[in-house]
Amino acid sequence: MSGGAGGSERPEERQRFPPPGKSPPISALRQNGLLQVFVQGAGQPAGAEISEELRRAQEEWEAVEEIQSGLGETSASTSPPISFNEALQYFQTADLSECRKKVQATVRRQGLAALVRFFFGPPRLQPQLQGERELALAMAQCGLDDNERVHMRILQTIYKKLTCSRLGCPRYGAHWEELGFQGADPGTDLRGTGMLGLMQMLYFVMDAQMLPLAQEIFKLSQHETQNFPFCIMSVNITRIVIQALREECLSRECNRRQQVIAVLNDLYAAAFLQLYRLWKWQHKTVADSGFLLKELEFSTKKKPKQLLKSLEAYVNRGLQCPSSASGGSRPHEEINFTGICDPQVELEGEARLI
Template sequence: MNEKSCSFHNEKELRDGQGERVSAGYSPSHDKDNSALVAFKGIPISELKNRGILQALTIEANEWEPAVVSTEVLRAQEEWDAVDTIHPETGIQAGSDQPVQLISFSEALQHFQTVDLSSFKKRIQPTIRRTGLAALRHYLFGPPKLHQGLREERDLVLTIAQCGLDSQDPVHGRVLQTIYKKLTGSKFDCALHGDHWEDLGFQGANPGTDLRGAGFLALLHLLYLVMDSKTLLMAQEIFRLSRHHIQQFPFCLMSVNITHIAIQALREECLSRECNRQQRVIPVVNSFYAATFLHLARVWRTQQKTISDSSFVLKDLEVLAKKSPKRLLKTLEIYLAGVSKGQASLPGPQQCLGPQALHSEDLTFTGLCDLQPHSSEGSWLI
């Protein structure tokens, strides 16, 4: 029985029952507990509304004695209205005509600068611990140490990388909404859990489960990538490459792994020289992340890599990124200058899939976060 016929059937039973009681000399005012609402005891308010029964009761109440039924009906209507104002797992007001406002990288960062992160900060290990010859070699030939005045900013980056996704936090929700809208071009809000996240390259319906090894910093990096007009074009181009009919890869999972590389490069002081030069940490880490992603996309496209190559590509990428961060940053600078002139693009032809053609569950992806530690100088853990 479909919804409409179910509604009609229940309304008919309600009217028939009322008629039988009236013909027998029954008056609803005699006994509140025996009102017509008892017939629907145990049925959720949402189901009543779906079947049209709640509306029918409201209409019929005008013909009954108000003192008996209207109080029950109004109470049920108020209960439904209170429940129906929020979409589950989204935090989006159903009655609002305005979509969730996009959030900038600086606004999201400010949120983390103002909330209490002390419990997360206790977990970080700011630099790699080296012993023996490795420590001596690093001291003699390694990069310079980060300036004292920049260490608090570095620790903030590593602390954010310890934070998970909190779907109850409005700022976290806005970050996800912004990433989704900027990559897909959608103007509509979406649920924070759902299959649509697989279309962006997460493994499942909950993006928070894919942030291991990078934490919320992975989402901040994606936000940074899509909220700058120059890097947005790069992000969209890499996203299209990720949907290539042969060279497809899970875009967001790949991004999480690149954030993981950036975290390790920061901890191993590979970025200290550039941070000291610019007297900033967060912008350098952001640019390093974007430059590394750009290099991966170029290698992936020009060398015709596929998902089966993911672990090898990422390991080679990590070695190169840590060894030559200045070179990567220069490449990004040249690329973005070309974007300003309308000239930059990833080399090589490509074919794109439709927006619903690819799910990450169809891919076998191995990233850095899935690998075991391979060096005595540190582990994959933050």
């Protein structure tokens, strides 16, 4: 090209552009000053408006940049993963007054059942632990809110950890079904567990000792014949744990450890571990899920200490094939997955995935 304000494009500047198919996003061009060179090299004087052709090229660059940054991620999806403790601190300081109003503190028994419970049941939760218990139940009443940045970070962290992806994902889409939710919106599957359901998933994938187990279970959920919806199964286990807390089945362990939420998380992981072992070594399928969830509820309520010891053994020794894969007692009660928000409703018939 002849002179003018633009001048000729120098060879070294042309060499800075990558070959076709390997072009940088438009932001990189701006940052390195290459967009100005590109305009001037096309014969435009410095400061002149970009031609229609170059405008379209710029739009295409921006589209590439959007794809490279994670399919049009929100600001939450570009944030670093959130730890369980950071998320818990958020809920400890958040205004959950409306959620707390919906909490039914305890499952009440009447008549002979109340008398038997009084003499032979587990001890009451100590007063100093009631606040933590109420916080857990309040989180279970808190719905997923698109406007709460912490909520979105929790969701994105779960996605990244399970998929081993460094990029986030759109808030809605079929990718959530691949993780084991029922549809394009994970929030619709949290009825009865609320944000506690996501918080327990977050614990599962962010705890260094639990992450290998979570990844093994997620891998099994993708099996050709033994597949199951991972996140839906997780929500069902959280519901079982919530019910055990409401019925004071965990009070002895909570009193011993002087913790509530940590006990809930460990019991959740322990229940998932038992489900994983039975599912894998007995070659179970989704058709067996109802019976296994019944058995899991019975173990969680009646034998929480045994489940927790099994988890402790896993942490110390890793995954092992159980000596008796068919072990466990027969469940004595029908499973109830209505959650704490609908304590009066009883489900009839065989248990099933929600």
